[in-house]
Amino acid sequence: MADDRMNLRLESLVIDARDPRLLGRFWSGLLEAPVEEESQQGMRLRYPGMDGFFVDFVPVPDREARPHRIHLDVFAGARRDEMVEQALAAGAAHVDIGQRDVPWVVLVDPEDYAFCVMPEREFYRDTGPIGGLPLDADDIPAATEFWLAASDWVPDDRYAHTLRHPSGAGPLLGFTEPVEPKRGKNPMHLDLRAPAGVDYEETLAALIDLGATPLDHDWGPLDWTVLVDPGNNEFCLLRPRS
Template sequence: MRLENIVWDARDPHRLGRFWAAALGAESMTNEPDLFEARLHLSDEAFLDLCFQRVASPSTSPARLHLDLAGGPRQQEVAQRLLDLGAEHADIGQGGVPWTVLSDPDGNAFCVMEDREVYRGTTGPIAALPLDSADPDRDTAFWAEITDWVPRAGTTTLRHPSGVGPLLELCPEPEPSRGKNLLHLDVRPDAGDHDIVERVLERGATALSDPSDHPWRVFADPSGNEFCILARQS
């Protein structure tokens, strides 16, 4: 299993996709009328694909997944570069915090993080993927099962087993899920992983699509966050 995609719903996937590809230094892969995809290389073997799919009416539910970008000692320089690319300052009630909150061209909030010890070992432009959770300990175990990412001792965060890339942070939710997420994650099973659907259901996932709907299956994790299980790796 691997965590393969970060997926955005967008009215204009090309506009949003070009922003994030430039912001993260990702390589454009697919440029179809209703889909834009780019690959973010984390190492010679590890990557995350950024997928932007067209939807007629994006969800207006509160965001439960967002990106925390690596800023560190260059935080203000990084933030200014993103503003030059089309981001805007955003007020989501954060008050006086050491990180900078911006929004992308579709209004999705994200953060440029200050220097933190926990991020100093991360690689690439994304420091963390914070995901709201009703029970972070439970959901850390759930996401470890479906991504093969490794929990960090004493925390509710996960890391790629090679140690590269961002953290996946399970964060206490401010409120329960109230609808479809604008951003979600996709995982892809290995060729020999034939019982992944049974395993995620046993661990509290809810099926949101039928096997005949798409080549992939849509589920919600135990806290109601959507994710997709893609076709098995060939």
């Protein structure tokens, strides 16, 4: 598989928002992530301690309600209770999703995205403020193999179906059993960036050969391509930077 890898840069986690600036500033404060860009098109946060990975907030009029197929495990460690209080003061709220007696605290952010504030966990130690990105996948092995082949992220040998940035920093991307059947478009998704100097259409065709499917949508012309991976989750292939 290593010789066949495309190594496209997994550039960002994209979050649909009714108010991108409000939601972006909430997460900027909680993650201590600096604002990289801010415009009418949304807000981009630079992930702390990791080059080339971002969290983007983009404007949408509406979206699917919880439960969502991806969520953030915020790594607080020994500061769990302090971070919970910080989040609540910034506009988060407690939520019961059936978690019962667990060592983490489940909250919703100001736009009702659920997230977990995690206590000390050895395998989150080098991740930075987002310990994990659990992503529901209808076919976990196929989704794992696709993202391993398509992106520059590599397996985390400690855990099955888990990838991370090759630097060893940043969140763990783990593929998990779906909470419920897929409903509409995911309001959180991943973006891949096509490299400079490589034909975009050839890159797109290679992703389709790996198992991606172009999404039929009515959102008008876009400067990127929306696809669905073998785990039944949307992602975007962005064009090379000019």
